[in-house]
Each structure stands twice: as structure tokens, then as C-alpha cells.
Amino acid sequence: MDMRSHLGRARGPGSTDNGVEHWISERFSAIALAPLSLWFIYSALGFAGADYATFQAWQSQPGNVILMILFLLAMFQHGQLGLTVVFEDYIQPVWLKNISVAIVKYTALLFCVACIFSVLRVAFTA
Amino acid sequence: MASSNRPLSPHLQVYRPQITSVVSIIHRICGVSLMFGTVLFTYWLTSAGYGPAAFERAQAVMGSWLGQLIMFGFTFALYYHTANGLRHMAWDLGLGFEMTAVNKTGMMVVAFSLIMTGLTWYVALSGSGGL
Ligand code: HEM
Numbered sequence: 001m002d003m004r005s006h007l008g009r010a011r012g013p014g015s016t017d018n019g020v021e022h023w024i025s026e027r028f029s030a031i032a033l034a035p036l037s038l039w040f041i042y043s044a045l046g047f048a049g050a051d052y053a054t055f056q057a058w059q060s061q062p063g064n065v066i067l068m069i070l071f072l073l074a075m076f077q078h079g080q081l082g083l084t085v086v087f088e089d090y091i092q093p094v095w096l097k098n099i100s101v102a103i104v105k106y107t108a109l110l111f112c113v114a115c116i117f118s119v120l121r122v123a124f125t126a
Numbered sequence: 127m128a129s130s131n132r133p134l135s136p137h138l139q140v141y142r143p144q145i146t147s148v149v150s151i152i153h154r155i156c157g158v159s160l161m162f163g164t165v166l167f168t169y170w171l172t173s174a175g176y177g178p179a180a181f182e183r184a185q186a187v188m189g190s191w192l193g194q195l196i197m198f199g200f201t202f203a204l205y206y207h208t209a210n211g212l213r214h215m216a217w218d219l220g221l222g223f224e225m226t227a228v229n230k231t232g233m234m235v236v237a238f239s240l241i242m243t244g245l246t247w248y249v250a251l252s253g254s255g256g257l
Contacts, residue, residue: 027215034208038208055174059174082161111165115167
């Protein structure tokens with residue numbers, strides 16, 4: 001016997017409460033990433049195989065510092081959100097899903113901070 | 127919470143492959159691959175943060191044949207995922223939902239990413255990329 005009220009049954013599983021924010025953040029970061037990714041590929045063609053001095057000369061220009069940091073922020077934010085969705089789709093046990101998502105989020109944060117620090121260190125030791 | 131009867135994502139193995147489904151799963155594979163790419167990217171950029179010796183070691187790793195092969199894959203993944211991401215967001219605006227359009231833009235994404243990957247690597251290997 002179904003003990004739920006008519007309203008409860010009509011609502012079904014209902015909303016999970018936090019999907020919209022995730023969805024919008026995924027799109028905004030994607031919009032930012034589209035031009036930033038092309039900028040990065042174009043730039044990478046310049047420092048492929050370059051020595052440190054060449055890379056540093058490039059990475060210490062203000063415009064490149066700003067764009068690189070924006071690229072890093074958008075990339076880790078977007079990738080972290082995206083991988084969360086993939087895990088939610090494929091990992092069945094709730095505890096394993098939650099641990100995996102947490103690991104992705106905090107690893108992305110760690111990598112992002114390490115990358116930004118590196119950009120600044122290269123730029124400010126020029 | 128009645129979580130047990132929430133809908134699941136479609137199971138890939140019961141679907142006959144079509145342009146739509148293949149283009150779609152490649153988008154996901156490229157997205158996940160690019161996340162692996164961020165690990166390598168972090169290694170490379172933090173090496174630069176450590177200084178010249180570490181950076182030049184990382185440059186040698188990236189420049190090895192294996193490194194270049196992996197970079198080639200990431201180049202394709204990034205072009206593909208970017209182009210198809212724009213296609214996704216056109217759908218989000220309600221554009222391009224007719225089957226003919228969906229198939230056509232799917233093939234355009236594939237063609238675009240193959241051509242751009244080829245062009246990028248032509249420039250990279252001919253050494254004419256400059257800043
Ligand atoms: C630069 C590195 C990038 C990384 C690491 C990355 C990673 C990911 C990942 C892991 C997903 C989840 C895959 C899925 O749910 O199927 C995803 C989804 C998505 N990405 Fe990216 N992405 C990147 C760049 C971009 C760019 C440049 C765009 C757009 C122009 C974009 C647009 C999208 C969209 C729209 C989705 C959602 C797809 C859906 O709803 O199924 N991504 N991304």
C-alpha cells in the first residue's frame with residue numbers, strides 16, 4: 001500500500017534542489033572556455049619546445065597572465081562540474097559516488113591553486 | 127526520499143549507434159580525456175613554477191614522441207569538445223533540433239575538429255608558430 005499523500009505521489013521524486021546552479025555554471029564556464037581554449041592552443045604553438053626564458057617572456061606579459069588565470073579558473077570549474085555529472089551517471093553506490101565527487105572537486109581546487117601560483121611565480125621572477 | 131525510482135541515463139549497449147549517439151558519446155569521452163589532460167597540464171605548469179631546470183625537463187617530456195602523441199589527442203579532443211559544446215548550447219537556446227539539422231551539425235563538428243587538428247599540427251611541426 002502506498003502511504004504517501006496524493007500531492008506527494010504527484011510530485012514524484014521531485015527536484016534534487018541543486019541542479020540549476022550546476023547547469024548554469026557549466027554553461028557560463030563553457031562560454032568563457034570557448035575563446036580561451038582557442039587562445040591557449042594558439043599560444044601553445046609559440047612555446048612548444050621553447051626554453052624557460054622564452055616561456056617566461058611570454059608568461060610575464062600582463063595580458064597573458066590574466067588570460068592564463070581566467071583559463072585555469074574556467075577550465076577547472078567546468079571540468080570539475082562536468083566530471084561530477086559523469087560520476088553521478090555511472091557510479092551506483094551512493095557512498096562511492098559521493099567520495100569520488102569530493103575527490104574530483106578538491107583535486108581540481110588543489111591543481112587550480114598550484115597552477116595559478118606557478119603562473120604568478122614565473123611572471124614575477126622575470 | 128523516493129530515490130530508488132529516479133530515472134537512469136540511457137544504457138549505451140541497448141542503442142543502435144547513430145550519428146547522434148556517436149557524436150554525443152565522443153563529446154563525453156573528449157570531456158573526460160580533457161580532465162586527464164588537466165593533470166598533465168598541471169604537471170607542466172607547476173614545473174615552470176619550480177624554475178628553468180624543472181621546466182625544461184617537462185618540455186622534454188612533452189616533446190618526446192609519446193608526449194607529442196598525447197598532445198595530438200588532446201588537440202583533437204579540445205577542438206571537438208569546444209565545437210560540440212557550442213552545438214549543445216545552441217540546443218539550450220532551442221536552436222537546431224530538427225533531425226536533419228542535428229545530423230548536419232554533428233558531421234560539421236567532426237569535420238571541423240579533424241581539419242583544425244590537422245592545421246594546428248601542420249603549424250606546430252613545420253615550426254612556423256610564433257608569438
Ligand atoms: C578546456 C577544457 C575542458 C574540459 C576539461 C571539459 C570537460 C568537460 C566534462 C568532463 C564534461 C562532462 C561530459 C558529459 O557530461 O558528457 C563537459 C561537458 C560539457 N562541456 Fe566541457 N570541457 C572543456 C571545454 C569546453 C568548452 C571550450 C566548451 C564549449 C564551448 C565546453 C562545453 C561543454 C558543454 C556544453 C558540456 C555539457 C554537455 C552535456 O550537457 O551533456 N567544454 N566538459
